[in-house]
Amino acid sequence: MVNNFTCLKPPIKYPGGKRFLIPTVKEYWLKCNSKRLVEPFSGGLSIVLGIAPKNALLNDSNPHVINFYNWIKKGLVIKMPMKNEKSFYYHKREEFNQLILENKMTTKKAASLFYYLNRTGFNGLVRFNKSGFYNVPFGRHSNINYKTNFKEYIPIMKKWNLKSGDFSSIKIRENDFLYIDPPYDVEFRSYSMDEFQWEDQVRLVEWLSNKKCPIIISNQATERIIKLYKKYNFKLKYILAPRMISCNGDRTPAKEVIATKNL
Numbered sequence: 001m002v003n004n005f006t007c008l009k010p011p012i013k014y015p016g017g018k019r020f021l022i023p024t025v026k027e028y029w030l031k032c033n034s035k036r037l038v039e040p041f042s043g044g045l046s047i048v049l050g051i052a053p054k055n056a057l058l059n060d061s062n063p064h065v066i067n068f069y070n071w072i073k074k075g076l077v078i079k080m081p082m083k084n085e086k087s088f089y090y091h092k093r094e095e096f097n098q099l100i101l102e103n104k105m106t107t108k109k110a111a112s113l114f115y116y117l118n119r120t121g122f123n124g125l126v127r128f129n130k131s132g133f134y135n136v137p138f139g140r141h142s143n144i145n146y147k148t149n150f151k152e153y154i155p156i157m158k159k160w161n162l163k164s165g166d167f168s169s170i171k172i173r174e175n176d177f178l179y180i181d182p183p184y185d186v187e188f189r190s191y192s193m194d195e196f197q198w199e200d201q202v203r204l205v206e207w208l209s210n211k212k213c214p215i216i217i218s219n220q221a222t223e224r225i226i227k228l229y230k231k232y233n234f235k236l237k238y239i240l241a242p243r244m245i246s247c248n249g250d251r252t253p254a255k256e257v258i259a260t261k262n263l
């Protein structure tokens with residue numbers, strides 16, 4: 001079932017956000033929209049907000065982003081001051097890392113700080129060092145419209161379950177519809193302290209191989225990814241992503257592969 005909500009924008013900036021894939025995923029989703037949408041790599045929530053299912057299971061290995069969504073579900077209103085100012089930013093980054101150190105990552109304060117750092121830091125990056133501390137530098141944005149009240153997300157998220165862990169910890173049901181958006185098969189892109197390696201790309205398709213429900217995967221169309229998805233009998237199509245990759249100084253549009261099964 002689809003909700004009657006107008007399409008809400010993601011509440012944060014997120015690297016690898018797939019808003020440009022909403023029409024593509026929606027086309028498949030509309031054929032089976034009574035199902036539960038499951039996103040093992042939900043990141044910035046652009047797809048789930050774009051297609052607005054009634055039931056969803058959203059997982060990400062980044063516990064901070066999931067904590068932020070959990071607080072949105074509970075009606076987050078940010079009370080702390082938010083300033084687009086370098087020294088203030090680094091002070092708040094320190095406070096956030098202190099919460100991580102003290103194991104207070106699931107607090108409302110951590111959720112508020114996470115939002116502030118994401119909006120104020122460099123290029124909407126979400127990056128942690130090897131020890132798990134947030135290390136994004138100040139962003140130098142000319143103007144930021146900080147949101148303080150997230151109540152508009154409460155109704156749509158009512159029946160969405162949130163979870164943080166490795167994708168393989170999710171229990172898939174027969175009546176699920178899977179949208180899979182792993183980190184791209186490119187050189188290291190750090191979302192969290194654990195990198196997503198080639199072995200993880202392989203582990204992911206192996207995990208999917210015995211699932212009977214409809215599956216869509218999006219990834220960068222590298223040679224080895226195409227070979228891997230073909231080996232596991234996915235149907236492939238390609239689209240040009242609205243971002244550029246630099247090849248020998250050339251600026252070429254990145255090619256995205258859409259791999260489907262049981263659809």
Ligand SMILES: C[S@@+](CC[C@H](N)C(=O)[O-])C[C@H]1O[C@@H](n2cnc3c(N)ncnc32)[C@H](O)[C@@H]1O
Pocket residue numbers: 014015016017018019040041042043044045046047059060061062165166167168181182183184191192195196200
């Ligand atoms: C390409 S992003 C997802 C973007 C999302 N589809 C969107 O439109 O905003 C990939 C996500 O996978 C998460 N991730 C990395 N390794 C993971 C793992 N082993 N299990 C679950 N999530 C993981 C990252 O934290 C990141 O949020």
